[in-house]
Amino acid sequence: MPLLSIFKKKTAEGGGLNKDRSHIKVGIPKVLNVWSTHRFWIGFLKALGIPAKNIIFSSDTSEDQYREFGKGRIGMDSCYPVKCMAGHIGELLTTKRLDIILVPMIYSLPSFLKGHVMDTLSCTRVPMGVENIKAGFLKEENEFEKIGVRFVNPFVSFGEPHLLPKQLYESLKDALDVTYEEVERAVREGLEELRKFDQKMRKKTREILEWCAQNNRPCILILARPYHMDPGIGHEIDAEFQSLGYPVVWGQYLPTDEDLMDWLFGADVEAGIIKSPFDISDVWTSSYSSNTNEIIWGAKFASRFPWITAVVRLSSYECGMDQPTYTPTQKIVEFSGTLYFKFGDLDETKPSGSVKIRVETIDYYVKKYSPQIIERKLKRLEGRKVPEGFVKTMVYFY
Incomplete structure (x- = not known):
């Protein structure tokens, strides 16, 4: 082992002072699976001594962002969420005074379904897209070296x-x-921060669902990939429903508490149809993709939960991972009588007029059919212990 490495190792083991990194500024493009892992990166970098104010994320995706900062940087044909990474990296490089641009190549994802599915991999275009778009900033001259920014793209599992x-x-x-040793400790801090954030979001979703139950009001579930939370990719379709007064929850943060899982999935577990509430093998055997697995599980949750009366599926143009799931997801949802709607092939152009018309149409059907859907689903759950907080207290009043 080189002498310098031995010295560093002994210093860390001996509890020596860490390097002062309070001046370092790190930029992270807010794209793809960063949407589901961002709290890890914040916790990880803070644990290494980088202040929160020096951890800088790019802005939301927009057409202007791509035109100004990403044009000519893409060397492959892929889905828009991957392409737009060029605009995010270009924005960080051009408008922020950074020391490092950190673009993780995320091979696999953290998932509450781990251990119940085959694997939790990300789409192959996600890690490979980083290298491809990086090349777009090197093809004429090294744009990173020119400005004095270090580009770091760790492969992470x-x-x-x-x-x-x-x-x-x-x-x-x-x-x-x-x-x-510093990195090892920082990873623990990052994972703990991600766990706490995930727990907080699931708790908040449960509170929303409890409110829907107590007030007997319908809720809309969005089934999509995490990056569809980006207004420039998901086109704020969720906000359109919220503006009409509907509680909207996302599949990524559905509650997984034991009492709720027993209420919704207990009968299937007892009948031997599934091994656990998180088993999706009864409807999806090729369970390798993390986001796909969670979309399928979200459909199963929606088909059982009484006050989720409508599921809205979002998918981007040319998403090869989504295409095989369209029919299974729709069948799972509609088999229970729950309403299912899909906004497919979303791309960088926001068709605001057609989105508004579709949202108004969905609103009509949700108002018309929700009372029957709620009662029908409640009837199927008769005999199961209702979790605390999910007892209906009001008559449906739409």
Whole structure:
């Protein structure tokens, strides 16, 4: 082992002072699976001594962002969520005074379905897109070196968290002058921050669903990939429903409390149809993709939960991972009598007029059929113990 490495290792083990990194500014493009892992990166970098104010995310996706900062940087034909990464990286490079641009190549994702599915991989275009778009900033001259910014793109496997310290140390040891022990500790901090955030979001979703139950009001579930929360990719379709007074929840943050799982899935577990409430093998055997798995599970949840009376599916143009799931998701939802609507092939152009018309149409059907849907689903759950907070107290009044 080189002498310098031994010195660094002994210093860390001996509890020596960490390097002062309070001046370092790190930019992270707010794209793709960063939407579901951003709290990890904040916790991880803070644990390495980088202040929160120096962890800078790019702005929401927009056509102007791509035209100004990303044009000519793409060397492949892919879905829009991958292409728009060029605009995010260009914006960070051009408008922020940064030391590092951190663009993780996320191979696998953290998932509450881990252990119940085959794997929790991300789409292959996600990690590979980083290298492709990076090349767009190198083809004429090295845009990063010209400005004095270091581009770091660690290959990370959240599905196998024991690999994260090694993966991140190898990528960041020179850029941040860190020891392995520092990275190992920072990974623990990052994962804990991500866990707490996930827990908080699921708790908030449960509160919304409890309100719907107590007031006997319909709720709309959005089934999509995490990056559809970006207004420039999801086109704020969720906000359109909220403006009409509907509570809207996202499939990524559905509650997974034991009492609720037993109410909704207990009968199927007892009948031997599934091994656990998180088993999707009865409807989806090719369970390798993390986001796909969670979309399928979200459809199963929606088909059972009485006050989710409508599911809205969002999908981007040319999303090869989504296409095989359209029919199974629709069948799962509609088999229970729940309303199902799809906004497919969303791209960078917002068809505001057609979106508004479709939302108004969906509003009509939700108002018309929700009372019957709620009562029908409640009847199916008769005999199961109703979780605290989900007892209906008001008559449906739409």
